[in-house]
Structure formats: C-alpha cells, structure tokens
Amino acid sequence: xxxxTPTPVPPDTKSPARSGLHHxxxxxxxxxxxVTITGHLxxxxxxxxxxxxxxxxxxxxxANDRRFDRNQNQWVDANKTVIRVACWGDLAExxxxxxxxxxxxxxxxxxxxxxxxxxxxxxxxxALQLTADTVTVDLKGQTTKIERLRPSHASxxxxxxxxx
Numbered sequence: 001x002x003x004x005t006p007t008p009v010p011p012d013t014k015s016p017a018r019s020g021l022h023h024x025x026x027x028x029x030x031x032x033x034x035v036t037i038t039g040h041l042x043x044x045x046x047x048x049x050x051x052x053x054x055x056x057x058x059x060x061x062x063a064n065d066r067r068f069d070r071n072q073n074q075w076v077d078a079n080k081t082v083i084r085v086a087c088w089g090d091l092a093e094x095x096x097x098x099x100x101x102x103x104x105x106x107x108x109x110x111x112x113x114x115x116x117x118x119x120x121x122x123x124x125x126x127a128l129q130l131t132a133d134t135v136t137v138d139l140k141g142q143t144t145k146i147e148r149l150r151p152s153h154a155s156x157x158x159x160x161x162x163x164x
Contacts, residue, residue, distance in 0.1 A: 035130060036108045037083055038138055039063035045087075047096040057092035059085050059099070061107060083128040085109065087135060094149065095135050104138040 042060040049055055065078040085107055087095045099105065110133060114126040137144045 032110060033112075034108055034110055034133070035112045036106060037061055037063060037081075037130065038106045039081070039083075039104070041099055041101050041103045041105065042082070044100050045096050047092060054088060055092045057087045057096045059087075059095070061085055061105060081128070083107075083130050085130050085132050085135075087132045091132060091135065095132075099135070099137075104140060104142055106136045106138050107132050108134045 039061040040063075042062050045057045045059040047055060047057040061083050063081045063083075065080070066075050067078045068074070069076045107130065109130040111129075111131040113129045115129060116124060116126050119125045
C-alpha cells in the first residue's frame with residue numbers, strides 16, 4: 001500500500017474532491033547511500049564471533065592523498081584518511097582468509113559512521129567506520145590469484161554447471 005498525503009487544492013481547480021482536499025499518492029523510497037574507499041590495509045584483518053555466533057572481520061583501510069608540490073618539485077603526502085571496516089558472514093570469512101597487511105583494496109559499503117572522540121592532542125577527532133558490502137583487491141601495483149569458492153549448499157548436480 002502506498003501512503004497518501006492530503007494536499008490542499010486551490011478553489012479554481014476543477015477537482016472531483018468537493019471537500020477542497022485531494023489525496024496525492026506519495027511513493028516512499030528507502031534511501032541507501034553506498035560509499036567506496038580505496039586504500040591499503042593497515043594491519044592483518046581480525047575475526048571474532050559475536051555472542052549470537054555471527055562472524056565479523058574487522059580491518060583498517062588507510063587512504064593517502066598525494067599532491068605535487070611545485071616548490072619541492074616532487075609528489076608529497078597530503079591528507080590521510082583512516083577508516084575502520086566491518087565485514088559480516090561469508091564476506092568476513094573470505095576477507096580473513098584472503099587479505100593481509102599492505103594489500104590494496106577497494107571497499108564498498110553502507111552505514112558510514114563518524115564516531116567522535118577527543119584525541120591525545122586534546123582536539124576533537126572522528127573515527128570513521130564502514131560496514132562492507134563488497135571487498136575487492138585493487139590490482140594497481142599488486143597481483144593476486146582468484147580461487148572461486150563453492151557455496152556450502154552446492155549439490156553434485158552443480159558439477160556439470162559452468163563456473164560463471
């Protein structure tokens with residue numbers, strides 16, 4: 001059912017609604033914002049099970065912006081962005097088995113949260129956290145070997161299916 005909202009109709013408008021109110025259909029669309037970050041893993045991913053038994057793997061991605069400094073005639077590091085990433089379920093298991101410190105990755109996720117805190121320098125900061133939907137290896141400057149995983153619910157009949 002689509003929610004409706006009464007909208008006043010000007011008196012000079014011909015409308016079947018004699019009360020002066022007209023019900024306009026309004027479609028409610030859930031808003032989901034996806035964020036993609038690219039950077040290097042700051043350390044090896046760590047996995048743990050929640051009290052309910054769900055697997056979660058966490059890691060930190062560091063993205064360094066670089067700019068060309070004309071005075072030094074060289075590229076220099078500019079801003080550094082640090083984002084904590086959480087992966088759940090099958091993705092958590094695959095990330096833990098596949099990635100390690102220094103890997104360049106691209107992470108797409110939702111629920112980007114800024115967790116404010118006061119740093120050791122007594123200034124306000126924000127720790128960024130992202131819940132990952134996908135994690136991919138960025139092949140810029142590195143190589144990898146892809147191994148497709150068979151879902152645990154696969155049957156013998158699936159052996160005849162092409163792997164794509």
